[in-house]
Amino acid sequence: MLQLTNVSYQYTHRFVLQGVSLQFGAGITAIIGPNGAGKSTLIKCLAGVLTPSGQIQVNGRQVGAAYPEFYTEVISYLPQAVATDAAITVFEMVLLGLLNSLSLYVSDEQIEHVYTTLDELGIGELASAYIHELSGGQQQLVAIAQALVKEPAILLLDEPLNSLDIQHQFEMLNLIRSVTDQKGLTTLIALHDLNLAMRYADQVVVLHQGHVYAYGAPEDVITPSMIQAVYGVDAQVDANQDGTLFVNLKGLLPASPNQP
Amino acid sequence: MVSGFEPDTIKKIAKMNQQKQVRRENGRVLATRQVYKKLTKRRMYWLVLALLAVVSLLFIDILTGPAWLTPKEVFAGLFQPTAVPANTQIIVRLMRLPIALMAVVVGASLGVAGAEMQTILNNPLASPYTLGVSSAASFGAALAIVLGRGIGPVSELWLVPTNAFVFAILSSLLINLIAKTRYGAVHTIILTGVAFSFLFTSLLSFLQYVAHENELQAIVFWMFGSLQGATWNQIAIVSLVLLLTLPLLIRNAWRLTALKLGDGKVKSMGINVEQLRLNVLILIAVLTAVSVCFVGSIGFVGLVAPHLARWLVGDDQRFLLPGSALLGAIMLSVSSIASKLLIPGAIFPVGITTSIIGIPFLLVIILSAKRPYS
Numbered sequence: 180m181l182q183l184t185n186v187s188y189q190y191t192h193r194f195v196l197q198g199v200s201l202q203f204g205a206g207i208t209a210i211i212g213p214n215g216a217g218k219s220t221l222i223k224c225l226a227g228v229l230t231p232s233g234q235i236q237v238n239g240r241q242v243g244a245a246y247p248e249f250y251t252e253v254i255s256y257l258p259q260a261v262a263t264d265a266a267i268t269v270f271e272m273v274l275l276g277l278l279n280s281l282s283l284y285v286s287d288e289q290i291e292h293v294y295t296t297l298d299e300l301g302i303g304e305l306a307s308a309y310i311h312e313l314s315g316g317q318q319q320l321v322a323i324a325q326a327l328v329k330e331p332a333i334l335l336l337d338e339p340l341n342s343l344d345i346q347h348q349f350e351m352l353n354l355i356r357s358v359t360d361q362k363g364l365t366t367l368i369a370l371h372d373l374n375l376a377m378r379y380a381d382q383v384v385v386l387h388q389g390h391v392y393a394y395g396a397p398e399d400v401i402t403p404s405m406i407q408a409v410y411g412v413d414a415q416v417d418a419n420q421d422g423t424l425f426v427n428l429k430g431l432l433p434a435s436p437n438q439p
Numbered sequence: 440m441v442s443g444f445e446p447d448t449i450k451k452i453a454k455m456n457q458q459k460q461v462r463r464e465n466g467r468v469l470a471t472r473q474v475y476k477k478l479t480k481r482r483m484y485w486l487v488l489a490l491l492a493v494v495s496l497l498f499i500d501i502l503t504g505p506a507w508l509t510p511k512e513v514f515a516g517l518f519q520p521t522a523v524p525a526n527t528q529i530i531v532r533l534m535r536l537p538i539a540l541m542a543v544v545v546g547a548s549l550g551v552a553g554a555e556m557q558t559i560l561n562n563p564l565a566s567p568y569t570l571g572v573s574s575a576a577s578f579g580a581a582l583a584i585v586l587g588r589g590i591g592p593v594s595e596l597w598l599v600p601t602n603a604f605v606f607a608i609l610s611s612l613l614i615n616l617i618a619k620t621r622y623g624a625v626h627t628i629i630l631t632g633v634a635f636s637f638l639f640t641s642l643l644s645f646l647q648y649v650a651h652e653n654e655l656q657a658i659v660f661w662m663f664g665s666l667q668g669a670t671w672n673q674i675a676i677v678s679l680v681l682l683l684t685l686p687l688l689i690r691n692a693w694r695l696t697a698l699k700l701g702d703g704k705v706k707s708m709g710i711n712v713e714q715l716r717l718n719v720l721i722l723i724a725v726l727t728a729v730s731v732c733f734v735g736s737i738g739f740v741g742l743v744a745p746h747l748a749r750w751l752v753g754d755d756q757r758f759l760l761p762g763s764a765l766l767g768a769i770m771l772s773v774s775s776i777a778s779k780l781l782i783p784g785a786i787f788p789v790g791i792t793t794s795i796i797g798i799p800f801l802l803v804i805i806l807s808a809k810r811p812y813s
Contacts, residue, residue: 226707250709258703265699266754270475275700278708281693283757290475307474325700335707 180204181225181333181365186233188220195220196231197389203365207356209376209397210369212386213410218369219259221386222337225367226256237333251279255331259338261322263311269321270306273297276325296328300354316347323351327358334359334366340375348372352379373426377401385409398424407432482752482762489751489765493543496772500539501531503779505786541669542775542789543768544677545730546740550767551681552726553741554748554759555688558695559716559723560625566742567727569629570614570720571636572607573736576728578639579606580735581646581658599661600673603732610635611724615717623713628720664735664790666775673733680729684722685760691715692756699754737790739797740767740774750804770797 181203188196196217210218224231227250235242242249255276267275273293274285281289297303302320310318319339326334336355340348356379359366370376376383376397383400385392387409393400398416406414406426413429501513508516508527515523516531523531552567560569567573583602614631621627647655688695694715697705702712727741747770748762771789774796778787 223703226703227709228703228706247709250707254707256704256707258701258707260701262700262704266749267696267699268474268478268753270478271696271753271755274475275693275697278693278697278705278710283689283692285475285479293475294472307478 180238182234182236182239183225184234184236186221186224186231186235188217188224188229188231194389196224199233199386199389199391201384201391201394203367203382205359205363205365206381207359207366207368207379208382208384209380210367210384210386211371211373211376211401212392215388216386216409217389218386219337220389222256222335222367222369225333226254226335228256228258252329253331254333254335255326255329256335257322257326257337257339259341261318263313263318265310267310268306269297269302269308269310269313270294272310272321273324273328276328279329293328296324300324300327315342316344316350319343319347319351320354323354330362332364334364336366336368338369338371340370340372348375355379373401373406377424377426401426478753482755482758485751486758486761486765489762489769493765493768493772496769496776497539497543500542500772500776501535503776504530504535505779505784506530537669537671537674538666538775539772540674541666541677541734542771544674544681545666545734545737546744546767546769546771547764548677548681548726548730548767549737549741549771550744550748550763550765551685551688551760552723552730553767554745554763555695555719555723556741557745558698558756558759559719560629561698562625562629563746564742565629566738567723568636568736568738568741570611570632570724571634571639572611572724572727573731573738574636574639574643575610576603576607576731577658577662577736578643578646579603580661580732581643581650582606584657584661585646585650585654600732604728606639607728607731608724610639611720611728615720615724618720619717623716625716628716660788661735662790663788664737664793665788666734667786667788669733677729677733680725681764684726685764687722688719688760689757691719692760695719696754696756696759735788735790737771737774737793739794740770743797743801744770746804747800770800 183199183201186196186199187194199221210221212218220229223229225235237249237253240246270293273296274281274289277289277293294303294306297306300320300323302317302324305313305317305321310321313321319342323339326336334355339355340351343351352375355366355368358364368380380397382395383397384394385400385405392409393405401416401424403415406412411432413432415427415429416424417427418424498510498513501517502508502510508530512523512527513531516527517536520528520532549567553565556565556567556569557563580599580603583599614628614635617631618624618628647658650658694705694710697708697710698712698715705712731737744767745759745763747766748759752758752762771793774789774793777796778789778792781787781792
């Protein structure tokens with residue numbers, strides 16, 4: 180159980196997150212909201228990239244300097260921009276995910292563990308390829324492998340679908356769904372696509388101007404009124420024949436503040 | 440579906456194909472399982488090869504000069520001093536060996552310093568001189584030459600190097616201090632370094648402007664960079680610094696390699712990126728200052744050697760660090776040899792030949808862009 184109490188983060192003058200209190204359990208939680216709403220900032224605060232005020236606790240244990248294992252063992256973070264310009268092979272890229280337990284000599288178990296992770300994601304054959312030789316989709320898979328290899332309990336993904344085509348977006352989310360379920364992970368994903376959030380998330384957090392606007396099951400949270408209020412976009416939520424819901428976007432609201 | 444085969448035969452063929460597929464997959468899996476070990480082995484080979492090259496070049500460096508020696512004479516001069524005439528002994532042990540060894544240790548120091556500067560700034564253009572260490576050292580040396588005195592009580596022999604060292608370190612520490620206030624941001628480090636570089640270059644120009652003719656000559660000669668004044672004490676100091684810093688860097692090899700993943704990712708693994716960067720910056724400053732103060736500003740080794748090393752052994756710092764050291768040693772040894780061959784009978788300042796030797800190396804890597812070198 181990941182618990183945030185009154186978490187705030189402030190760049191020099193502006194609050195990007197203000198008084199965020201949330202609880203996350205196992206499963207996929209999508210974090211949605213317009214640009215600048217604080218999605219990445221929230222993920223970065225949890226990942227230890229930024230240091231927020233307020234409290235973050237895991238199973239009642241306070242995250243901070245006295246709990247280094249939180250970063251070395253509990254969480255894995257996938258940044259928005261994945262490094263691609265190094266003279267590093269796919270194998271080494273994933274090996275670096277074990278950074279906290281690596282010594283000068285890489286053990287056979289560690290090597291085997293990396294191969295297993297690569298195979299699980301179906302990219303075992305890429306092991307010897309240099310990271311810059313891969314397509315965007317493959318690079319993203321390598322980054323996921325790097326995040327999974329240390330077997331975290333909490334997975335923090337900052338817009339992992341960026342630069343992926345629709346086929347790869349679905350494949351990536353299927354993959355995230357299956358590892359989350361198999362390993363009982365608490366997975367947080369910052370997302371832009373409301374339909375994907377609707378379809379894949381167990382819970383949805385809507386951030387708006389640094390505040391939590393809504394938090395709950397996708398069908399309760401992703402509503403026409405929320406989309407109007409938060410995005411300034413006219414939309415309706417319809418049902419497919421099989422009963423699944425989808426968002427039907429109409430366009431900007433006439434009096435939208437986002438309009439030029 | 441119409442088929443000429445009995446159902447049994449079709450099943451058999453399908454099973455055979457399946458088995459073939461499984462065998463093929465097993466073979467592939469076994470092959471991919473070896474990828475990393477093979478890679479590691481290949482990198483070890485490169486390092487051993489580079490080490491052999493360093494030893495051979497050291498030998499050749501002693502061999503070349505106005506008076507050419509045979510390999511036999513060099514070998515005897517080194518290991519059986521009594522078996523060769525006194526003048527051969529003097530040439531080998533007193534004149535050429537210190538210079539050749541100095542080329543190796545200074546080249547290695549600059550190679551390591553360059554590799555780490557490129558790593559912590561994540562910038563392929565970075566070199567040990569990015570922080571203005573070279574111009575600060577040159578200014579310090581020039582100040583000692585013009586004023587005839589330095590900072591603190593030192594003998595005349597050590598005046599110029601001490602002053603060069605003090606200024607190189609002072610400038611680095613100042614940059615470190617400024618960078619610290621901005622949480623070790625890469626851009627702050629680079630910009631401050633460039634600013635200091637310009638500052639010391641201006642101050643140096645001023646000194647050159649007011650200097651007497653013979654002082655000016657000494658300043659210019661110092662700035663060329665030369666190994667000719669190498670002494671055993673200097674070699675000992677440079678080696679000691681290298682031997683002390685290298686283990687500290689190797690201990691952080693994985694963390695330094697991980698810097699390639701970007702600050703955010705590394706921080707999320709619980710590593711204090713800023714502290715690591717500033718600590719390494721100090722090690723680089725010491726390595727560079729100690730080298731530069733004795734041999735002058737020999738450029739380019741610190742820029743090119745890490746690129747060559749990365750080209751051969753990749754970005755894994757466990758290999759990149761020793762690789763950069765060895766390639767730095769190779770480059771400066773080759774330059775040292777070339778400086779004696781350029782015009783027979785004359786010895787050029789090695790700083791001049793280093794760039795001439797280095798540029799073809801760099802061009803080769805740039806043009807054979809099969810693997811990234813950034």
